[in-house]
Amino acid sequence: MILIAAAMMGLIGLVFALFLVTANARFAVEVDPRIAELEERLPGVNCGGCGYASCAAYAEAVARNGEKIDLCVVGGDDTTRDVAHVMGVKVSDEQKDKLVAVVFCQGDSEASAFPGVYKGIPDCAAAIYSQDVAKRCKYGCVGLGSCVESCPFDAIHMSATGIPYVDAEKCTACGNCVIACPRDLIELHPLKHDAFVYCKSLDPGPIARKVCKKACIACNICVKAAAADDNPDAVSVRDNLARVNTRNYSAKPEYGAKCPTQCYNSNRNLVNKEAAMTRIAAQRRARAAAVEA
Numbered sequence: 001m002i003l004i005a006a007a008m009m010g011l012i013g014l015v016f017a018l019f020l021v022t023a024n025a026r027f028a029v030e031v032d033p034r035i036a037e038l039e040e041r042l043p044g045v046n047c048g049g050c051g052y053a054s055c056a057a058y059a060e061a062v063a064r065n066g067e068k069i070d071l072c073v074v075g076g077d078d079t080t081r082d083v084a085h086v087m088g089v090k091v092s093d094e095q096k097d098k099l100v101a102v103v104f105c106q107g108d109s110e111a112s113a114f115p116g117v118y119k120g121i122p123d124c125a126a127a128i129y130s131q132d133v134a135k136r137c138k139y140g141c142v143g144l145g146s147c148v149e150s151c152p153f154d155a156i157h158m159s160a161t162g163i164p165y166v167d168a169e170k171c172t173a174c175g176n177c178v179i180a181c182p183r184d185l186i187e188l189h190p191l192k193h194d195a196f197v198y199c200k201s202l203d204p205g206p207i208a209r210k211v212c213k214k215a216c217i218a219c220n221i222c223v224k225a226a227a228a229d230d231n232p233d234a235v236s237v238r239d240n241l242a243r244v245n246t247r248n249y250s251a252k253p254e255y256g257a258k259c260p261t262q263c264y265n266s267n268r269n270l271v272n273k274e275a276a277m278t279r280i281a282a283q284r285r286a287r288a289a290a291v292e293a
Contacts, residue, residue, distance in 0.1 A: 034063045034086055041082040042072060047152050049073040049174030062087065073099070074153075074172045077287070097190040098280055099173035101156060101166045103147075103269040105185045106198050106214035106262075107140035108161035113211050118144070125182040136211040139201040141185055150180035165269040168276040191276060194266040195251045197222070197235075197242045204240050209261065216242050216263045225255040235264075 038059035045055070050071035052058040061067035062083060069087060070080040077096070084091040113136040120132050124142040127133050133142055143162040155170035156177050164177075168191055178186045185200055197216055201208045205217030218240045226234040234251040236243055242264060244251040256264030267273055 032063045035059050037086050038062055038083060041075075041079060041086060043074045043079065045074055045152060047074060047172065047174040047176060049172060049176070070096075073174055077283075097192060098276065099188045100168050100171045100191045100270070100276075101173065101177050101186050102189045102196060103141070103164045103166060103186055104196065104198050104200050105141040105163060106265075106268055107135065107137050107212045108143075108159065108163040110161050111213040112137055112140055124180075128182050137201060137208075137215070139183065139199075139203070140212060141181075142183070146180045146182070147177035147186060150176040152176065159269075163269060165271055167272050168270055169272040169279065171276075189246065190249065191273065191280075193249045194273075195253045195255065195264070196244050196266075196268070197256075197264050198268045199241065199263040202239050202241055208240070214261050214263050216240075217261060218242060219260060221258050221260070222255045222264045225258070226251065229255070 035056075036059075039056055042055040042059060046053070048054075050058045050073065052061060055072075058067070058071065062069060069083040069089065069091065072079045072083070075082075076098075081091055115136060118127055118132055120127055120130050122144050124144045124146040127142050127144055135142065141163055143158070145158050145164070147164050148156050148158055152174070153170050153172055155167045155172070156164050157167070159165050164186075173188045175188060178184075178188060180186075183200070189196075199208075199212075199214065199216040201212070201215045203211075203215075205219065208215035209217050218237050220237055220242075222235045222242050223237055226232060229252070231250055231252075233248070234245050235255060236245070253266040256262070256266075259265070
């Protein structure tokens with residue numbers, strides 16, 4: 001009886017094993033070997049700058065869904081070429097401009113009115129939601145550093161006077177700080193462009209100036225300067241706010257020379273720009289030399 005029971009158990013085990021082997025062969029999901037190779041070529045920092053939650057997810061999207069190969073902002077041109085090689089496609093020799101995060105506010109503790117002290121959760125969105133923001137300007141930086149916490153590259157910090165500044169050399173334009181800012185004060189723009197209106201206030205001039213010394217008062221001086229330079233499309237005023245045209249980036253720093261509040265300015269809240277531009281130029285020269293060789 002024991003032998004019969006053992007034989008039956010063995011037979012049942014064999015049947016189940018055959019069933020599992022057959023099911024595995026029939027329902028197996030084919031894995032594209034390019035996915036693993038793409039993952040090796042990507043930085044692996046999982047910053048989300050490409051629009052995907054991780055480098056692995058982006059690699060899968062490229063291999064299986066034909067996603068664009070140039071979405072990795074951390075790796076830049078070199079990673080794009082590596083991905084193109086894996087996918088067997090050609091990549092243009094055209095170099096993209098490096099993007100960096102730009103903070104559109106100068107309302108620090110020296111410029112903006114602080115009627116109280118915030119004592120709540122150290123998070124910008126939470127402070128706005130609780131309506132317990134110490135700073136009077138309802139458009140300005142809250143100053144609690146949510147953008148700093150969101151950056152995986154240590155590229156954004158708070159100044160001694162409570163306003164974020166960006167390290168151009170470390171910034172990869174991943175966009176995490178853009179998402180983290182509840183007042184949409186951070187945007188990604190070309191590193192080489194250095195003229196912006198560093199304010200987002202839509203209040204009329206007298207009110208804006210009352211709560212912040214660096215606020216735009218819609219005086220139109222920068223607009224007139226651009227028009228006098230035969231460049232009327234470079235700057236415009238809408239809803240009490242001067243705005244630089246970011247479709248062509250033709251605005252020049254000198255248009256803000258007479259700005260009474262210095263809100264039209266250059267390279268505000270940005271450090272190590274020259275070092276970043278020098279490094280980029282060296283990388284491009286090296287690539288050009290490699291192509292010629």
